Amino acid sequence: xxxxxxxxxxxxxxxxxxxxxxxxxxxxxxxxxxxxxxxxxxxxxxxxxxxxxxxxxxxxxxxxxxxxxxxxxxxxxxxxxxxxxxxxxxxxxxxxxxxxxxxxxxxxxxxxxxxxxxxxxx
Amino acid sequence: xxxxxxxxxxxxxxxxxxxxxxxxxxxxxxxxxxxxxxxxxxxxxxxxxxxxxxxxxxxxxxxxxxxxxxxxxxxxxxxxxxxxxxxxxxxxxxxxxxxxxxxxxxxxxxxxxxxxxxxxxxxxxxxxxxxxxxxxxxxxxxxxxxxxxxxxxxxxxxxxxxxxxxxxxxxxxxxxxxxxxxxxxxxxxxxxxxxxxxxxxxxxxxxxxxxxxxxxxxxxxxxxxxxxxxxxxxxxxxxxxxxxxxxxxxxxxxxxxxxxxxxxxxxxxxxxxxxxxxxxxxxxxxxxxxxxxxxxxxxxxxxxxxxxxxxxxxxxxxxxxxxxxxxxxxxxxxxxxxxxxxxxxxx
Numbered sequence: 112x113x114x115x116x117x118x119x120x121x122x123x124x125x126x127x128x129x130x131x132x133x134x135x136x137x138x139x140x141x142x143x144x145x146x147x148x149x150x151x152x153x154x155x156x157x158x159x160x161x162x163x164x165x166x167x168x169x170x171x172x173x174x175x176x177x178x179x180x181x182x183x184x185x186x187x188x189x190x191x192x193x194x195x196x197x198x199x200x201x202x203x204x205x206x207x208x209x210x211x212x213x214x215x216x217x218x219x220x221x222x223x224x225x226x227x228x229x230x231x232x233x
Numbered sequence: 234x235x236x237x238x239x240x241x242x243x244x245x246x247x248x249x250x251x252x253x254x255x256x257x258x259x260x261x262x263x264x265x266x267x268x269x270x271x272x273x274x275x276x277x278x279x280x281x282x283x284x285x286x287x288x289x290x291x292x293x294x295x296x297x298x299x300x301x302x303x304x305x306x307x308x309x310x311x312x313x314x315x316x317x318x319x320x321x322x323x324x325x326x327x328x329x330x331x332x333x334x335x336x337x338x339x340x341x342x343x344x345x346x347x348x349x350x351x352x353x354x355x356x357x358x359x360x361x362x363x364x365x366x367x368x369x370x371x372x373x374x375x376x377x378x379x380x381x382x383x384x385x386x387x388x389x390x391x392x393x394x395x396x397x398x399x400x401x402x403x404x405x406x407x408x409x410x411x412x413x414x415x416x417x418x419x420x421x422x423x424x425x426x427x428x429x430x431x432x433x434x435x436x437x438x439x440x441x442x443x444x445x446x447x448x449x450x451x452x453x454x455x456x457x458x459x460x461x462x463x464x465x466x467x468x469x470x471x472x473x474x475x476x477x478x479x480x481x482x483x484x485x486x487x488x489x490x491x492x493x494x495x496x497x498x499x500x501x502x503x504x505x506x507x508x509x510x511x512x513x514x515x516x517x518x519x520x521x522x523x524x525x526x527x528x529x530x531x532x533x534x535x536x537x538x539x540x541x542x543x544x545x546x547x548x549x550x551x552x553x554x555x556x557x558x559x560x561x562x563x564x565x566x567x568x569x570x571x572x573x574x575x576x577x578x579x580x
Contacts, residue, residue: 116411119361119385119426123419131423145408155383158360199408217421223394225414226387226421230293233419 112224114167115198118160120224122210122217124232132163133208133217135170140206145199152194153185159198168197292440296389296416298492299438302549303390307369309546313533315340316400317371319434319462320571321529322346325521336529343462344375344433350517351460351575353429355380363387363427363452365417366435370397370410376431377409385422387415418444425454436463436502440494446505453578459511461574462519466496467567480568483559490549490556499572511576520564523571527561 122130161180168176175193207216208224215232218225310318314336321339323331331339353359359380364373367386370393377384388394397412415421417432418441430453439445449459466476466484475481484496499516506514533539534554543550563569 112413113407113411115383115408116385116413120413120421121423123421146405148408151408154360220391221395222398223391223412223414224421225391226419227296227389227414227416228419230290 112203112219112222113199114164114171114201115155116224117167117203117208118164118198120208120226122213122215123226124210124213124215124228127210127212129212130210132160132167132211134211135167135203136207136209136216137171137203138205138207139203140171141202141204142200143202145195147192147195149188149191149195152191152198155198156185156194164197168201171201171203173197173201295438295440295492295494300389300391302492302553303368303388304392305547305549306553307390307393307396309542309550311369311396312542313539314530315371316369316374317341317344318368319343319372320523320526322519322522323525325524331525331529333533336526339526340371341375344372346519346522347433347460347462347573347575348376350515350573351458352513353458353460357428357458359428361385361427361454362429362431363420363422365420365430365432365449366438367393367397367412369393370400370412372431372433373397373410373412374401374404374406376429377406382409382428384410386410386412387417387420388412389414389416418448420448420452422452424451425457427452428454428457430457430459432459432461432463434462434464436461437491437493437496442497442501443505446502447509450506450509450511450578455578455580457578459506459576459578461502463502463572463574464496465499465502465570465572467570468498468500476568480566483563483566483568487556487559487563490552499570499574502572502574506574506576510579512579514574514576516572516574519571519573520569524564527557527564531557531561 117133117135120133122133124130165176165178168174173196176197181187181190202222203219204222206219208219209216317337317340319340320343321336322343323339359382362373362376362382362384364370364384364386367373367388370386373384373386376382386397388397391414394412394414398407401407401410413421417435417439430449432449436442436445449461453459466480469476476484487493499518503514503516534543534557543554560569
């Protein structure tokens with residue numbers, strides 16, 4: 112699972128008000144190189160929940176992203192490269208996504224999050 | 234409460250037990266017209282704890298059954314038909330017997346016709362798409378390529394999710410599309426995330442149509458479009474309370490092998506969307522446009538390659554294959570309809 116996906120996932124257990132962002136428990140992280148596409152990244156920039164991304168990247172061992180969402184990201188090539196790496200090149204292969212409110216763990220196996228809820232959670 | 238029914242036991246249950254699996258009080262009764270649909274839901278919520286517990290166990294069993302069915306059969310389907318697990322769209326009364334590639338083109342055409350029907354064009358600036366019941370991701374990859382959009386797909390089958398991600402990587406689309414295991418009735422997304430909510434032939438599997446539609450609407454962005462393409466039963470006529478027993482009988486037999494809960498009609502979907510104040514609701518009956526599909530699937534199953542693959546794939550695939558003539562019968566007799574329902578979420 113890449114962080115571009117993590118940035119979209121939330122916990123939907125009944126009654127949970129703050130299911131986003133999910134915390135990450137990383138057991139196995141791999142890096143896969145992806146072609147750098149600055150236009151795509153500029154396009155994505157407005158939609159990313161920045162703090163969630165920074166925290167998630169840190170959980171996967173990458174701390175290069177600035178804490179606050181930079182204003183002039185479009186022109187800053189070195190920032191775009193860091194964004195590219197965090198968003199697209201880090202893969203959580205094994206681990207879990209954890210609901211910030213309930214602590215419920217959603218396992219990530221072979222890179223795929225399992226977000227299925229149990230009967231008593233719906 | 235854990236489900237007591239193991240998925241494999243679903244096949245061998247005698248008919249009456251399958252019926253009770255299909256229609257506990259929380260599920261939509263396919264026989265009732267739309268106003269009764271709402272009454273059913275209200276009654277269910279006041280129902281006894283015992284009934285509710287039994288109902289949710291069977292829903293969990295259905296979910297496991299669906300996951301196992303697709304875990305087992307997806308590979309076989311992909312081998313013979315490719316990565317689109319849906320009907321092709323054909324010109325009505327086309328008597329030309331198409332080649333394999335002709336059918337594949339028809340499956341692409343189904344996606345294009347659906348987008349066109351919903352008024353979703355390049356100009357609409359589709360940025361984020363959710364593919365609900367994504368199979369091995371054929372629609373997601375196609376739509377992501379077409380619009381340059383980000384697409385996330387959900388399926389109950391871990392095998393499908395893995396295959397979908399692998400295919401995305403192979404097509405250099407991994408930065409645009411990703412696939413997760415999740416339940417369409419509890420989508421793991423915040424409200425209003427998606428410009429396009431896509432459900433291509435997955436609605437049939439949803440045991441609670443009202444909840445399914447509510448989730449589609451919840452995750453749609455204001456101004457976003459929802460496209461549902463699904464198998465339905467025919468609309469009930471004025472004053473008709475239910476399908477005829479022989480019609481219901483046919484559908485029951487199909488439900489068993491394809492892991493389908495109770496069917497509903499296109500009108501039921503329209504009524505649900507109306508009750509949720511969606512705009513620009515449109516629907517159509519495309520049954521004539523999909524008529525060549527099941528005969529073609531049967532033909533491919535009967536080829537040497539098809540038969541060998543079926544035998545290797547397992548009982549669920551074989552039983553599924555044996556059920557296909559029932560689909561043709563259902564269409565021919567006007568019981569089964571292939572419907573599209575689209576709408577827009579208000580701004």
